[in-house]
Amino acid sequence: MIALAHAVAIVLYLAAAGLAAIPFARPIRAPVRSVVWVLAAGIAIHAAALVQFVRIHDEPPLTGLGPALSFAALLVAITLLVVEVLAREVSLTLFAAPLAALLTGFASLAGMVPGPEANGMRGVWLTSHIALSFLGIAAFATAAAAGVMYLVERRELKSRRFGAIFRFFPPLETLDRVNHVAVVAGWLALTVGIGLASSYALEYRTGHAIKMVWAYSAWLAVTSLTIGRVVRGWRAHLSAMLTNVLFAGVVVLYIAFRVIDPLKGRFL
Amino acid sequence: MALILAGLSHHTAPIDVREKVAISSHETPRVLEELAQITRARELALLSTCNRTEVYVVEGDAPAAPGIWAHLSRRLGGSADAASYGYVRRDREAAAHLYRVASGLDSMILGEAQIHGQVRDAWEASRSTSRAILNRLFQSSLLVASRIRTETAVGRGAASVSSAAVQLAKKIFGSLSGRRAMVLGAGDMADIALECLVSEGVRTAVVANRTHERAVSLVERHGGEALRYEECWPRLADVDVLLCSTAAPHPIVERAQVEPAMRQRGDRPLCILDIALPRDVAADVGTLDNVFLYDLDDLRSVVANNIERRRQELPSAESVIAEEVELYWQWLAGLAAVPVLRTFRSRMDRVREDELAHALKKLAHLPADDRAAVDLFSRALMNKFLHEPSVRLRAASANGHGLAIVDALRYLFGLEPSDSEAPSDDAPNVESR
Numbered sequence: 001m002i003a004l005a006h007a008v009a010i011v012l013y014l015a016a017a018g019l020a021a022i023p024f025a026r027p028i029r030a031p032v033r034s035v036v037w038v039l040a041a042g043i044a045i046h047a048a049a050l051v052q053f054v055r056i057h058d059e060p061p062l063t064g065l066g067p068a069l070s071f072a073a074l075l076v077a078i079t080l081l082v083v084e085v086l087a088r089e090v091s092l093t094l095f096a097a098p099l100a101a102l103l104t105g106f107a108s109l110a111g112m113v114p115g116p117e118a119n120g121m122r123g124v125w126l127t128s129h130i131a132l133s134f135l136g137i138a139a140f141a142t143a144a145a146a147g148v149m150y151l152v153e154r155r156e157l158k159s160r161r162f163g164a165i166f167r168f169f170p171p172l173e174t175l176d177r178v179n180h181v182a183v184v185a186g187w188l189a190l191t192v193g194i195g196l197a198s199s200y201a202l203e204y205r206t207g208h209a210i211k212m213v214w215a216y217s218a219w220l221a222v223t224s225l226t227i228g229r230v231v232r233g234w235r236a237h238l239s240a241m242l243t244n245v246l247f248a249g250v251v252v253l254y255i256a257f258r259v260i261d262p263l264k265g266r267f268l
Numbered sequence: 269m270a271l272i273l274a275g276l277s278h279h280t281a282p283i284d285v286r287e288k289v290a291i292s293s294h295e296t297p298r299v300l301e302e303l304a305q306i307t308r309a310r311e312l313a314l315l316s317t318c319n320r321t322e323v324y325v326v327e328g329d330a331p332a333a334p335g336i337w338a339h340l341s342r343r344l345g346g347s348a349d350a351a352s353y354g355y356v357r358r359d360r361e362a363a364a365h366l367y368r369v370a371s372g373l374d375s376m377i378l379g380e381a382q383i384h385g386q387v388r389d390a391w392e393a394s395r396s397t398s399r400a401i402l403n404r405l406f407q408s409s410l411l412v413a414s415r416i417r418t419e420t421a422v423g424r425g426a427a428s429v430s431s432a433a434v435q436l437a438k439k440i441f442g443s444l445s446g447r448r449a450m451v452l453g454a455g456d457m458a459d460i461a462l463e464c465l466v467s468e469g470v471r472t473a474v475v476a477n478r479t480h481e482r483a484v485s486l487v488e489r490h491g492g493e494a495l496r497y498e499e500c501w502p503r504l505a506d507v508d509v510l511l512c513s514t515a516a517p518h519p520i521v522e523r524a525q526v527e528p529a530m531r532q533r534g535d536r537p538l539c540i541l542d543i544a545l546p547r548d549v550a551a552d553v554g555t556l557d558n559v560f561l562y563d564l565d566d567l568r569s570v571v572a573n574n575i576e577r578r579r580q581e582l583p584s585a586e587s588v589i590a591e592e593v594e595l596y597w598q599w600l601a602g603l604a605a606v607p608v609l610r611t612f613r614s615r616m617d618r619v620r621e622d623e624l625a626h627a628l629k630k631l632a633h634l635p636a637d638d639r640a641a642v643d644l645f646s647r648a649l650m651n652k653f654l655h656e657p658s659v660r661l662r663a664a665s666a667n668g669h670g671l672a673i674v675d676a677l678r679y680l681f682g683l684e685p686s687d688s689e690a691p692s693d694d695a696p697n698v699e700s701r
Contacts, residue, residue, distance in 0.1 A: 029424075157439060158554075160566050162573050167425070171442035172537065235535035237558065 002056075005049035006070065006108045012042030013077060013101040020093035023168040030168065035090040036081065039097065043077050046104065050074060057114050062130035066110035071131075073103035075138035083142065083178060089170045092178065095145035129196035133215065136190030137250075140222055143182035144247035147240035150175040154237065176236045179243060180229055187226040190219045210257045217253055221246035271401065271600070273362040274336040275315075275322030276354035278376050285353050289343045291316040296393045299339070304397055306335035311402045313394035315369070317386050319376055324366065326401045363405055363596050367589045370409035371416040372423060379422040379578045384413050401600065412592045419588060420581040425574030429457075430464040432570040433541045436562055437465065437509050440539050445469030449492075450500060450507040452521070453514035454482035457543050459489070461511055466490050473507050476500040478514070501525050505532035510540045512548035519550040526553050533558070543567065598667075605665040608674045609658055611683050620650050 016039040023030050050070060053061045061067030080096040083089075153169045156162075169175070194215050201212075225243055228234035234242070276289065291299050296314055303323060304312055311326035321340065325332040333356050340350035357365045368374045370387040391398070391406035398406070417423045426432040434444070441447055449470045451458050454477040466472060472492030476499070477483035483494035495503070497520065504510065504526065512521060521540070530538065540561045542549040547563050554561030624646050628639055657677075664673050677683065 029421075153439075157436075157560055160562065160569075162566075162570050166439065171438060172440050173442040233534060236537065238535055 002049045002052050002112050003108055005045050005052070006104050006112075009042045009046035009049065010101045010104050010108075012038055012045065013097045013104070016042060016090075017093050017097040017101075020090045020097070024164040030090050032084070032088055032090050035093055036084050039077060039081050039084065039093065042100075043074065043081060046070070046074050046077065053112055059114055060127050060131075061112070061114075062127060062134075064110075064112075064114045066107045066112045067114060068107075068130070068134070069103050069110060070107035070112065072134045072137060073100045073107060075134050076100040076103065076141055079135075079138045079142050079182075083182075087170070087174065087178065089174060091149065091169050092142070092145055095148060096142060099141060099145070125196060125200050129193050129200060132189045132193030132196065134193075136186045136188075136193055136222065137218065139182045139186030139189060140218070140243075140247055140250070143179045143186060143225075143243050146175045146178040146182060147243040147247075150179065150236065150240040151244070154240075172236065176239070179240055183222065183225045183229055183239070183243065187222045190222050194219050210261055214250075214253055214257050218250045221250055270327050271325070271359050271362050271405070272327060272332060273322055273324050273357045273365055274333045274354060275320060276340070276350065277320035277322070277374065279374070280355060281353035285344065285348075285350075286319065286321070288345070289316075289321045289340045289350060290318065291321060293389070293393060297396065300394060300397045303336065303339055306339060307332035309397075311399045312397040313391060313402045313406060315366075315387060315390040317383065320369070320374075322369075324362065324402055324405065326399075360593050360597055364589055364593045366405060366409045367412045367592060370413040371585060371589070372413070373416075373582065373585055373589075377427045378575055378582075379424075380427060381417070381423055384410065387413070400603070404599065405596065408592060408596050412589060415592070416585045416588050420584040422578050422581045422585050425570075425577060427571060427574055427578075429543065429564065429567045429571060430461040432567040432574075433461050433511070433543065433562075434464045434468055435570060436541065436560075436567070437470075437539045438468070440537050440560055441508060443469065444509075446471060447508040448473040448506055449509040449511060450474040450476070450503065451486065451492075452476050452497070452500070452510070452512045452548060453544065454479070454486040455513055455515065458511060458513035459486060461513065461541065461543060462486065462490050465509065465511070470509060474500050474503050501529070504529035504538075508536070508539065510538065512540065512542045513544050514548050516544070516548060517546060519546075519548060521549040521553060523550060523552050523556065526556060526559060530556055530558060541567070601665050601667075602662050603665075605661045605674065608677060608683070609661060612677060612681060613654060613658075615681060615683060616650055616654060620646050 016035050019035045019038060020030050050061045050067075053067060053070075061071045076096055077100040080092060080100070083092055149169055150172060153165055153175065154172060156165045157172070197215065200206075225234075225239065225246060228242065229239055276285065278286065281289075291314060296316070300312055300314055303309070303314070307325060308328045308330050309325040309332045310328045311324075313324040315322045315324070323332075323336045325336070333351075337349070337351040337354070340354070341348060344350055365374070366387070370384055372379045372381060372383050375383050387406065388410055391403075391410075394402070394406075426435040437444055437447075444465065445468070447470050449462070449465055449472050451462055451472065451474070454475060462472065462475075472487070472490050474493050474495050475483045475486045475490075476495045476497050477486070478497065480494060480496060483496075487494045505528075510521070514520060521542075526538070526540075535558060537558045537560060540549055540553065540559060542561065542563045545564055549561060549563070551561075553559060624643060628634075628642065631639070631642070634642070661673055661677070
């Protein structure tokens with residue numbers, strides 16, 4: 001049932017992205033309501049799959065590679081839905097919905113089984129840490145998606161090309177605002193999430209070097225962006241570029257650690 | 269009797285003809301009165317804009333077009349014949365034409381919205397001579413126009429240079445509300461473009477012009493501060509949109525002036541709209557980071573793209589029109605049954621009254637209440653009998669099958685054709701078409 005629900009969620013995420021791409025094929029506005037409803041349906045089915053996981057395994061889907069990726073995908077989709085509803089703007093779906101579909105697909109391929117450390121490591125502390133950390137990463141991914149769109153549209157505007165991107169991407173100012181809000185939200189969530197993890201590691205004298213290096217790297221990346229935006233007054237172009245560079249760095253680091261990590265079947 | 273339209277437009281007549289036959293709003297009542305007398309039409313409506321003069325008519329006993337051409341030819345003067353510049357559309361084609369006009373599909377700038385208001389005004393001005401058929405036609409044309417604007421992209425995107433300038437600025441800043449603009453030059457183009465920007469909420473900061481008085485005049489209309497060229501450069505760092513429209517023969521905005529301003533602006537973008545010819549802004553200004561420079565060719569390119577995309581939406585708009593014309597025609601055809609039904613019911617009512625009077629003579633002993641009850645009974649019984657045939661006749665007429673039934677009704681109940689074809693305000697005979 002979980003695998004089937006994942007498959008349906010993937011289809012709905014991709015369908016939402018397809019609907020958001022309609023303006024590129026026909027000169028009409030994106031069907032905002034339809035995109036929002038299809039995405040919400042995908043989220044509902046995805047959430048049902050994770051609820052089923054909890055009922056089967058009696059623990060949240062936060063440990064183990066498959067469950068963690070699936071949870072991260074759900075958070076990306078929820079973050080996207082929040083942005084869509086607040087901004088009445090669905091072009092971000094073009095990037096973020098396929099990302100959610102991709103993560104869900106990887107989760108299914110990896111298998112929805114809890115990680116080896118799950119037993120004996122439950123509790124609000126650990127659960128909160130993982131949930132907040134994923135939320136922070138999802139916000140970071142959203143900021144990166146907005147940054148990519150900003151750079152693409154800016155390039156089009158600078159080079160005076162007035163094609164589909166000019167017509168259907170939101171204004172540069174809107175993309176910059178999404179990037180700003182998502183960076184700050186990501187920093188808040190990651191700070192609390194990693195703070196909880198650090199105190200947990202100190203309390204129980206446990207920890208995993210690779211995981212800690214990656215987590216602190218991600219936190220440093222988001223923190224530098226937040227300081228740049230909030231304290232140094234970085235705006236638009238510079239911020240979009242750095243968000244993408246740093247997010248790509250975090251993803252590359254994750255892939256590298258996945259390759260060298262001896263512990264299989266975990267997110268890290 | 270038919271629904272017809274006779275008129276001329278920018279498709280068929282040059283501007284010197286159109287301007288002579290154009291009818292101003294204060295002339296409209298008099299012209300409608302004259303046309304009503306000439307054409308002996310049952311209903312009349314007049315639509316006159318700078319691009320078209322059209323008369324919509326529900327004909328009476330005589331054809332209306334000759335009278336309309338005679339009137340328009342008089343306005344042309346001399347021996348000119350207005351008919352040679354014009355067109356006549358009948359029935360469904362006339363309805364479809366008005367739907368196209370109201371939706372901007374027949375306009376010079378495809379999909380322009382201004383015509384919607386002009387059609388509404390024309391309808392209002394023709395209320396004295398329009399009745400059920402034209403009222404419904406004009407009302408539905410406005411609804412069709414709204415439907416087309418909502419369901420298709422025919423009206424989407426800027427279709428003029430000034431609105432393209434707004435579209436470009438909005439693509440950078442989102443809302444233009446509260447943004448600051450600087451205008452170099454105070455000619456007509458600057459005036460129009462600035463009016464568009466101000467209507468979007470832009471605050472005019474500075475207007476600079478070689479002739480200070482013209483800058484002052486522009487400021488009086490749109491607000492802001494009038495300066496001389498040499499005074500405006502330090503203010504460049506504060507504005508978001510720079511609109512250039514001077515008559516200078518060489519660029520007056522150089523990289524050396526913009527670069528320091530951009531350093532002061534930090535990472536804030538600056539949108540430069542150069543609508544002057546020759547251009548006011550040196551091309552290398554556009555290479556500066558965060559400067560978005562657009563010239564007249566760019567704005568025209570935006571307009572051309574939008575118009576082309578509007579054109580691609582024409583088939584969708586035409587299918588909406590075809591659908592709505594059919595609905596209108598069904599309604600109109602339903603009206604054809606009205607006079608026959610009216611005659612039929614009045615004939616039956618006379619029979620009822622005769623028979624009731626006859627019966628009440630024999631029942632003279634009954635008290636007044638009982639006599640009233642018998643009267644009520646006879647009315648109710650007749651209404652019951654006639655309800656179903658009336659509904660079915662209307663439905664058959666709406667589906668185009670009413671003529672045979674109307675004939676059968678006439679034959680069976682001995683209704684004289686002249687009874688049912690008597691002139692009526694809301695009963696065209698549309699089935700023969």
